[in-house]
Amino acid sequence: MNITLLDFAIIVSGSIGYFISIALITSSFYKNRANKYLSLSLFLLTTLTLLDWCDLENYLSQFLNNVMLDLLFGVILFSYFLIQIQHNYLKKKWYKWLYAFFFISVIIEILVTFFHAIFNFYNPDFDGWVYYIKYFGSFVYNTFLIFWARNLIKRSNTISEEKKRWLLRLNLFIICIVISWILSHIESYVFDSEYTTDFLWILISFLSWWILYYGVFRLQIVVQKDEIHQYLVSKKTHSNQAKKKISETTVSKIINQLYIVMDEEELYKNPLLSRLDLATRLGTSEGYLSQILNQETNKSVIQFVNEYRIEAAKNLLLDPVFNKYSIQAIGMEAGFKSKSTFYNAFNTSLGMSPGAYRKLQKKS
Secondary structure: OOHHHHHHHHHHHHHHHHHHHHHHHOOOOOOHHHHHHHHHHHHHHHHHHHHHHHHOHHHHHHHHHHHHHHHHHHHHHHHHHHOOOOOOOOOOOOHHHHHHHHHHHHHHHHHHHHHHOOOOOHHHHHHHHHHHHHHHHHHHHHHHHHHHHHHHHHHHHOOOHHHHHHHHHHHHHHHHHHOOOHHHHHHHHOOOOOOHHHHHHHHHHHHHHHHHHHHHHHHHHHHHHHHHHHHHHHHHHOOOOOOOOOOOOOOOOOHHHHHHHOOOHHHHHHHOOOHHHHHHHHHHHHHHHHHHHHHHHHHHHHHHHHHHHHHHHHHHHHHHHHHHOHHHHHHHHHHHHHHHHHHHHHHHHHOOHHHHHHHHHHHO
């Protein structure tokens, strides 16, 4: 078989797809229940792509094609989205019946193979109709699940907006794959050509592992940030922490209010918090707030807010409970908008990076 540049690219991207699917269930950074489903989804997507590209004439490849693995892909990916948004559909009895179409496809293929082998029963017209019915049914079913999941994600109020955006992007990418799949089959049927089909399959191959890896990595940061936040909220709820008492004889009313919103409401954890937002919250002007802070603390507003964020990050980095979480997720939970902002502020304050600080504290 002659290997072209396109063939080589598909083989490489397929290999990377398998590598990522394995990494999702073996790496401690990615390991969780949702990513197990995503790993299997990516594994199936890569397998379907390679099976369609190889076009092998053997019983195993024909059987795998005919049992409609894409039916299994759609349901597993739908389950992944349900887990990410913590939807109660997962607890419903009817949920497991979503896998029924795949098992029916397996049973049909076993029966057809049995009749072919035992009774030498073969009708090309009948087999052709069965093939097209299954493929059309698969397309309709998967499209329904993808758009159903998209609607559930949009309506979800159990996840952060950042996590919702990543899930919607991933869902949109899957929709693009389905559209590419349709176009490749239309092109093959109408023009009886392989050029557009090859281009679409390589596009699917490259985008599938690149976008999924990028999306999964960034989403994992958001997930870890949310887990840290939920843990801290739970811990705070179940403990009686002594509240910081500020003497009103030594600080102004605005400074007193400022410490309240920072210590009790943890306003600094909002990465989009601006000087105007803080001044509005305290019922004063930006200029007056800056002047008071400079007089009382000799700091600017951003320095004052970042000190709270750095202190929160230090506490998380020192707590063994959060050793499994990435430094970027900890920075986001502390209120920093980006990794670079967190590293720069931390390094300016302590003269070392957050990673170095974590390692230093572990050794001591």
